[in-house]
Each structure stands twice: as C-alpha cells, then as structure tokens.
Amino acid sequence: MPTIQEVAKQAGVSVATVSRVLNNSGAVSVNTRNKVQSVIDELNYQPNLLGRNLRRSETRMILVLLENIANPFYSKIVKGMEDTAHENGYNVLICNTNTDINLENVYLDFLRNKLVDGVIFACTAMGTKEFNKLAEQYPVVLCNEYNKDIKAPIITIDNEVAGYDATSHLIKLGHRKIAMITVNNVGSSYDRMNGYRRALKDASLQLNDEYIVYQNFSYKGGIRGIKQLFELEEPPTAVFCISDLVAVGAIKELKRQGLKVPKDVAIMGFDNNSIAPMYEPSITTIAQPRYDIGKKTMEIMFERIKGNLNSSYIVKLEHELIVRESTLPSVH
Amino acid sequence: MPTIQEVAKQAGVSVATVSRVLNNSGAVSVNTRNKVQSVIDELNYQPNLLGRNLRRSETRMILVLLENIANPFYSKIVKGMEDTAHENGYNVLICNTNTDINLENVYLDFLRNKLVDGVIFACTAMGTKEFNKLAEQYPVVLCNEYNKDIKAPIITIDNEVAGYDATSHLIKLGHRKIAMITVNNVGSSYDRMNGYRRALKDASLQLNDEYIVYQNFSYKGGIRGIKQLFELEEPPTAVFCISDLVAVGAIKELKRQGLKVPKDVAIMGFDNNSIAPMYEPSITTIAQPRYDIGKKTMEIMFERIKGNLNSSYIVKLEHELIVRESTLPSVH
DNA sequence: CTGTTAGCGCTTTCAT
DNA sequence: ATGAAAGCGCTAACAG
Numbered sequence: 001m002p003t004i005q006e007v008a009k010q011a012g013v014s015v016a017t018v019s020r021v022l023n024n025s026g027a028v029s030v031n032t033r034n035k036v037q038s039v040i041d042e043l044n045y046q047p048n049l050l051g052r053n054l055r056r057s058e059t060r061m062i063l064v065l066l067e068n069i070a071n072p073f074y075s076k077i078v079k080g081m082e083d084t085a086h087e088n089g090y091n092v093l094i095c096n097t098n099t100d101i102n103l104e105n106v107y108l109d110f111l112r113n114k115l116v117d118g119v120i121f122a123c124t125a126m127g128t129k130e131f132n133k134l135a136e137q138y139p140v141v142l143c144n145e146y147n148k149d150i151k152a153p154i155i156t157i158d159n160e161v162a163g164y165d166a167t168s169h170l171i172k173l174g175h176r177k178i179a180m181i182t183v184n185n186v187g188s189s190y191d192r193m194n195g196y197r198r199a200l201k202d203a204s205l206q207l208n209d210e211y212i213v214y215q216n217f218s219y220k221g222g223i224r225g226i227k228q229l230f231e232l233e234e235p236p237t238a239v240f241c242i243s244d245l246v247a248v249g250a251i252k253e254l255k256r257q258g259l260k261v262p263k264d265v266a267i268m269g270f271d272n273n274s275i276a277p278m279y280e281p282s283i284t285t286i287a288q289p290r291y292d293i294g295k296k297t298m299e300i301m302f303e304r305i306k307g308n309l310n311s312s313y314i315v316k317l318e319h320e321l322i323v324r325e326s327t328l329p330s331v332h
Numbered sequence: 333m334p335t336i337q338e339v340a341k342q343a344g345v346s347v348a349t350v351s352r353v354l355n356n357s358g359a360v361s362v363n364t365r366n367k368v369q370s371v372i373d374e375l376n377y378q379p380n381l382l383g384r385n386l387r388r389s390e391t392r393m394i395l396v397l398l399e400n401i402a403n404p405f406y407s408k409i410v411k412g413m414e415d416t417a418h419e420n421g422y423n424v425l426i427c428n429t430n431t432d433i434n435l436e437n438v439y440l441d442f443l444r445n446k447l448v449d450g451v452i453f454a455c456t457a458m459g460t461k462e463f464n465k466l467a468e469q470y471p472v473v474l475c476n477e478y479n480k481d482i483k484a485p486i487i488t489i490d491n492e493v494a495g496y497d498a499t500s501h502l503i504k505l506g507h508r509k510i511a512m513i514t515v516n517n518v519g520s521s522y523d524r525m526n527g528y529r530r531a532l533k534d535a536s537l538q539l540n541d542e543y544i545v546y547q548n549f550s551y552k553g554g555i556r557g558i559k560q561l562f563e564l565e566e567p568p569t570a571v572f573c574i575s576d577l578v579a580v581g582a583i584k585e586l587k588r589q590g591l592k593v594p595k596d597v598a599i600m601g602f603d604n605n606s607i608a609p610m611y612e613p614s615i616t617t618i619a620q621p622r623y624d625i626g627k628k629t630m631e632i633m634f635e636r637i638k639g640n641l642n643s644s645y646i647v648k649l650e651h652e653l654i655v656r657e658s659t660l661p662s663v664h
Numbered sequence: 665c666t667g668t669t670a671g672c673g674c675t676t677t678c679a680t
Numbered sequence: 681a682t683g684a685a686a687g688c689g690c691t692a693a694c695a696g
Contacts, residue, residue: 003673014683019675026676027681049445050389051673054382054688069426070407070606075400082428091438094401094426096414106423113381114689219610248610255612274402278551278580280587280612335689346667351691358692359665383689386672446673 002043004051011039022047053114060090062301063116065107067099067123072274073243073290074122077143080294081120088302090117101125111138118301121145139304143297144288146314147187153304153313155297159188162286162319163195163240166268169284169321170238171203173329175266179211179236181225181246189242192270196240211236215246222249230257237265238327244269244276247283251326266327281325289317334375336383343371354379385446392422394633395448397439399431399455404606405575405622406454409475412626413452420634422449433457443470450633453477471636475629476620478646479519485636485645487629491520494618494651495527495572498600501616501653502570503535505661507598511543511568513557513578521574524602528572543568547578554581562589569597570659576601576608579615583658598659613657621649 004022008015013036020026021036028036039045053059062085066074078094085092093116097104104125110116118139124131128149134140135152142154170178180196183189193212200207213228215221222241226249229235241247247269251261261267261281269276272287296315303309336354340347345368352358353368360368371377385391394417398406414424425448429436436457442448450471456463460481466472467484474486502510512528515521525544532539545560547553554573558581561567573579579601583593593599593613601608604619628647635641 004675005673015674016676016683016685017681020682023675029681032681046441046444048386048673049447050382050386050391051688052675054380054386054673054690055675057380057382057688059382066401068407069398069401069410070404072402072404075402078401078428086438091442092427094428095424096410096426106418109378110423112378115381219606252610252612274551275607278584280584336691337689347690348668348692349666352666355691361665364665380689383672384691386674386689387691389672 001048002045004045004047007036007039007043007045010043011036057114058117059115061093061116062090062298063093063095063107063110063119065095065097065104065119065121065123068096069094073271075274076290077122077294077297080291080296081298082294084295084298088298090302097123097125099123099125108134111140118305120297120301139301141297141301141304143293145187151312153300153309153315155293155300155315155317156188157288157293157319158316159191160195160198162270163192164199165195165319165321166192166240166270166286167196167199168203169323170240170266170268170327171199171205173238173266173327175236175238176205177208177211177234177236178205178238178240179213179229180240180242181213181215181222181229181250182242183216183221184214192242217243217245219245219249219252222246222251223253224249226250226253226257230254230259235265238268239265240268240270242270244271244273244283244285247285247326248275248279251279251281251283262326262328268327272322276322277324279326281328284324284327285322287320287322289319292317333380334377336377336379339368339371339375339377342375343368389446390449391447393425393448394422394630395425395427395439395442395451397427397429397436397451397453397455400428401426405603407606408622409454409626409629412623412628413630414626416627416630420630422630422634424630429455429457431455431457440466443472450637452629452633471633473629473633473636475625477519483644485632485641485647487625487632487647487649488520489620489625489651490648491523492527492530494602495524496531497527497651497653498524498572498602498618499528499531500535501655502572502598502600502659503531503537505570505598505659507568507570508537509540509543509566509568510537510570510572511545511561512572512574513545513547513554513561513582514574515548515553516546524574549575549577551577551581551584554578554583555585556581558582558585558589562586562591567597570600571597572600572602574602576603576605576615576617579617579658580607580611583611583613583615593658594660600659604654608654609656611658613660616656616659617654619652619654621651624649 004015008018020028082092095107111119122143132151146154213225215225247267269283269285272285276283276285336347340350352360417424427439443451454475464483478486545557547557579599601615601617604617608615608617
C-alpha cells in the first residue's frame with residue numbers, strides 16, 4: 001500500500017502537490033498534474049481516508065439506525081437517503097439496533113467518536129430526555145418516529161389525517177362496526193388512532209373501546225388482534241390494521257376461523273409494504289412517500305450539519321390511499 | 333469536545349497515561365486510574381477514533397455488501413454476523429449495492445481507503461477476475477454466492493443436495509410432471525437445478541427442457557414463470573421455485589388462472605423467508621441455516637484478517653426441508 | 665508506574 | 681506553481 005509520501009517521491013514533487021491533485025484544489029500546472037496522476041495510476045495508489053478524516057475532522061458518513069433491516073418498509077426510505085447522500089458527496093451506513101438500547105449506544109459511539117458526521121434515527125430505543133441531550137450536541141434527525149417532546153428535526157407523514165382517511169374509506173364502503181388493531185406508546189400510532197376516532201365521530205358512529213385492541217407491529221400481533229376482536233359478542237365487519245404485516249396476520253387468522261376477506265370482513269393495512277400487493281387477497285393500505293421521506297430526511301440532515309437548523313422542526317409529507325382486494329365493496 | 337491532551341492536563345498526568353486507562357493496558361496505579369477516570373467522566377470525554385484508527389491502522393469495522401436490505405432473507409444472516417463481530421470487538425456496516433457495479437465500487441473504496449478492515453459480499457456485481465484480484469489484496473469473503481473460479485472463502489449450503497431434496501419431496505408426493513422456475517448464471521441456482529435433474533433421473537422420470545424456465549428472483553419472475561409453464565400443452569402438476577418470493581408470484585398467478593394450490597398444483601419455494609409461513613397457503617420450502625451462515629462467515633472473516641487463511645476455502649452448512657400447505661398431499 | 669517522543673497519512677497555511 | 685512544516689488525536693516504544 002503506497003502512501004502519499006511514496007507517490008510524491010516517485011513523482012519528484014512534494015506531498016502537498018500530490019494532495020492538491022488528489023483534491024483538485026489549488027493551482028497545479030498541467031505538467032505536474034499529469035506526472036503525479038501517472039504515478040498514482042502506476043502505483044495504484046489509494047489515499048488512506050483515516051489520515052484525511054483525522055485532518056479534516058469530518059468523515060462524510062451518515063449513520064442510519066434501523067430497528068431491523070428485514071423490515072421492508074425502510075428499504076425505499078434508505079434508497080432515498082442514499083441517493084441524496086451520494087449527490088452531496090456523503091455515504092450512508094446502516095445499522096440494526098433491534099431497538100436494543102445497549103446496541104443503540106454502541107452505534108451512537110460512532111457519532112461520539114467522530115466516525116460519522118450525523119445520525120438518522122428510523123427507530124429509537126433511548127428515552128426522550130437522553131435523546132434531546134444527544135440532539136443538542138450532535139447532528140441528529142428523526143425519520144418517521146416522534147413524540148411531542150422531541151427537540152430535533154422530524155420527517156413524517158400526517159398520521160392523524162392518514163388514520164382519518166383509512167377509516168373514512170371503510171365508512172364509505174358502508175361499514176359501521178370498524179375496529180382498529182394498533183400499538184401503544186408510539187407517536188405515529190397514537191395519531192392514526194386519533195384520526196380513526198375523528199372519522200367515526202364525523203360519521204356519527206359510536207366509539208366502542210372494545211374495538212381498539214393493542215398489539216405490536218408484527219404478523220403475530222395481527223393474529224392475536226383478530227382473536228381478541230372475534231371473541232366479542234358483536235365482532236366488527238372491518239378492521240383497520242396499524243401496518244400491512246398486522247393486516248397479513250389478521251387475514252391469516254380470519255381465514256383460519258373460516259371467515260373470508262373481504263366478503264365477511266374488510267381489512268385495511270398501512271405502509272404499502274411490498275407484501276401488500278402480493279398477498280392473497282391483496283391489501284388496501286395507506287402508502288407513505290417512502291423515497292421522498294428518505295430524501296427529505298437526508299436533506300434536513302445536511303442543513304443540520306451546516307448549522308442552518310438548530311431547534312425542533314417538523315416536515316410532513318403527503319400520503320395516499322391505495323384500494324385493493326381486501327376491502328372490495330360488499331353489502332353488510 | 334475535549335481531547336486526550338485536555339484530559340491529561342486536567343488530571344495532571346501525561347497523555348500516555350490517559351491512553352493507558354482508556355485501553356486498560358499497561359500498568360497504572362489505582363490512584364492515577366481513578367483520578368484520570370474521574371476527569372474523563374467529568375469532561376464527558378469521548379476518544380476520537382479517527383486518531384486511534386490512524387495510529388493502529390485498523391478500524392475493527394467489517395463492511396457487508398447486500399443487494400438490498402429489503403430482502404428479508406439476509407436479516408438473520410446479518411444478525412449472525414453482527415453478534416459474532418461484537419463478540420470479537422468488531423462492528424458491522426451494511427451497505428446496499430443494488431448489484432450496481434458503480435455503487436459496489438464506491439463502497440469497496442471503504443476497504444481500499446482503510447475505512448473498514450474487511451468486506452463480506454452477500455452479493456457481487458463485479459466479474460470473477462476483478463473479484464479475485466481484490467480478494468488477493470484484501471480480506472474478502474463470500475456469503476451464499478459463488479462460482480467455481482472464485483478464489484476466496486465461501487460460506488453456503490450444498491445447493492445441489494438442496495435441489496435434490498426439494499424435488500424428491502415433490503416426487504414422493506406422487507408428482508411426475510415437475511417444473512422448475514429458476515434463474516440463469518447464478519452458481520447456487522445452477523447447483524439447485526443439477527439437484528433437480530439428478531432427483532428426476534434417480535426416479536426414472538424424463539427430463540423435459542420445457543419444464544425449466546428462467547426468470548429472476550422476484551415476485552414477477554414467479555408470475556411470468558407460471559404463465560410460461562401453463563401455456564404448455566402438458567402443464568406441470570408441481571413447480572419447484574428458486575425462491576419463496578418466486579413461489580409467491582407463482583401462487584398468485586395460478587390463482588388468477590383459476591387454479592388452486594396445492595389441490596391443482598403443488599408449489600415448492602426456497603429459503604424459508606419470513607413470508608413463507610405467512611402466505612396463503614403457507615409455502616413448503618428449504619430452510620437455510622441463516623444465522624449460522626452469518627456467524628460462520630464472520631468467523632472466517634476473522635481468520636482471513638489474522639492471515640490464517642489465504643486461498644479459496646468453502647464451508648457448506650446443513651439445510652432443512654420444511655413442509656407446509658403449498659404441497660399438501662393430493663392425488664394426481 | 666509514568667512521561668517523553670515519534671509518527672500513523674493526510675491537508676493546509678505560509679513562504680517563496 | 682510549488683514546497684516546508686505544523687498538526688489533526690491518538691498509541692506505543694523506550695527510558696527512567
């Protein structure tokens with residue numbers, strides 16, 4: 001592995017000059033440039049970025065924290081982030097935290113130890129107070145996660161309106177007994193539930209607390225949610241699920257109970273995961289503008305790094321209702 | 333951001349001593365250690381790893397190249413890699429290449445520029461010759477990808493036997509007309525197809541080239557594969573799909589054509605993706621020991637870094653047949 | 665047990 | 681247009 005020294009020696013110039021051609025900076029005569037470049041090519045020289053990064057005290061790396069890379073929801077978001085980062089001469093690192101606070105801390109050390117210039121949280125494990133302390137000291141932005149006390153830029157959709165739209169869709173199809181399988185203590189779910197409530201109210205339908213069941217974002221959450229709902233005396237005819245994966249679990253369990261979707265029960269998902277159009281039946285859902293969310297998040301990150309943004313700041317992007325088989329109209 | 337200098341000054345010791353307590357190395361008196369540690373805590377000092385890494389010329393980072401993080405197949409593999417890396421004081425970075433050779437090159441610069449100590453390919457874009465050149469110079473290992481000319485450690489299952497087992501399962505169920513939807517030019521698929529052929533031969537079934545259709549690993553590949561097969565005069569009664577995603581596309585398209593799985597056609601997947609048990613019907617498949625594959629891959633990486641391994645080396649782990657609804661016995 | 669010192673590879677003033 | 685030299689923050693001989 002040649003160093004810049006060896007290139008300089010072999011080209012008969014100083015290291016400063018080699019550095020200049022490396023960075024296309026300063027003024028270098030065409031002759032010298034060619035000479036240096038040919039030595040670089042000949043030796044197959046690759047600059048050691050550890051040296052550069054130390055000197056510049058920046059790495060042009062952004063860390064993205066995900067709960068789990070397996071969650072296909074984030075794939076397009078990450079693509080949006082990556083493209084935007086590359087356009088700006090940055091690179092993106094992805095790490096899984098499994099929402100494990102210890103693991104999260106390990107990766108946050110990358111930030112504290114100057115290995116990355118900023119962190120995007122697509123998932124948080126730590127508490128709000130701690131988070132705000134971190135966000136005060138370092139460039140940090142939140143993607144698709146939030147609560148009202150967070151002091152950092154946040155990029156998301158308007159989950160309240162999205163919940164309203166999802167529920168309204170079911171109401172328009174004639175459903176009166178509409179349940180929701182959701183999760184607890186997550187800002188976005190809370191907002192979606194508020195939208196659900198407002199839609200029922202606007203349609204003069206009665207709120208029934210038994211129709212709101214708390215599970216988690218998983219396939220199994222959907223199974224358990226349906227079990228719970230269909231033990232009720234008056235089971236719902238439509239279920240709004242907090243994610244497509246939950247919707248899949250719901251459909252699977254309904255099928256097991258001998259009920260047909262959408263004939264007996266309409267199912268609504270959320271996220272427009274890749275599984276939604278593929279499933280049998282395909283799943284009606286709310287699509288989030290995932291690529292744009294990623295893109296915007298990264299743009300905001302650069303603003304934060306430049307210091308143009310210092311306090312909390314929220315960006316809401318547009319969602320979209322996508323109607324598929326799981327809510328095909330039928331009479332009730 | 334305090335530096336080691338400031339800690340040293342404030343603690344009234346030399347930077348060497350601070351470094352020693354930081355690394356738990358050398359001998360430091362209990363008194364000094366406590367003093368230094370308290371200053372570290374007080375200043376909330378975090379060592380700048382750019383300095384350390386430059387000095388040590390290692391980063392204890394391993395880069396994992398994936399085609400796409402959205403592919404849930406890799407999630408457990410990555411978990412196995414991460415756990416093993418953490419046990420050894422290393423960290424894992426994940427990058428998407430989209431099998432784009434330019435993007436792959438961007439990330440490989442991390443290796444050439446000393447930002448990571450090794451690269452694991454779970455997906456390759458470059459040609460074999462180039463790959464071998466890289467593998468000669470740097471610690472590189474391949475996970476679940478290969479061809480016979482590769483000169484680097486490879487961790488995989490025995491795809492030929494797996495293909496044999498999958499096909500034999502269908503034969504045992506009484507099927508005689510067994511097709512395969514596969515992909516071209518991929519080492520593992522090639523081996524699985526050889527296994528498929530050998531199973532047919534061992535059962536004295538005739539090989540029918542029309543029953544082998546080439547698509548890609550996607551959902552749409554499954555749809556197109558079925559369309560092609562069911563335009564034949566004698567369509568198959570069972571189809572071995574090269575991946576679970578392909579199987580999903582296959583089932584969806586059969587349903588569209590009014591055929592039932594498994595009643596009319598049996599479908600076999602591969603990989604035991606998370607979707608396989610969730611799908612309707614659930615999908616019979618070959619499970620790869622994904623966590624162990626990841627674990628073993630990382631272990632081999634460390635051997636390579638230590639220099640204990642220099643040439644090509646192949647590790648084959650055990651696979652497993654998982655029978656589900658999509659091949660439930662029925663008479664033909 | 666502790667301090668002094670050189671240097672990892674690079675960039676960037678400051679001279680010339 | 682080019683070079684000399686300082687220094688980013690850290691570690692690791694070496695000396696004492």
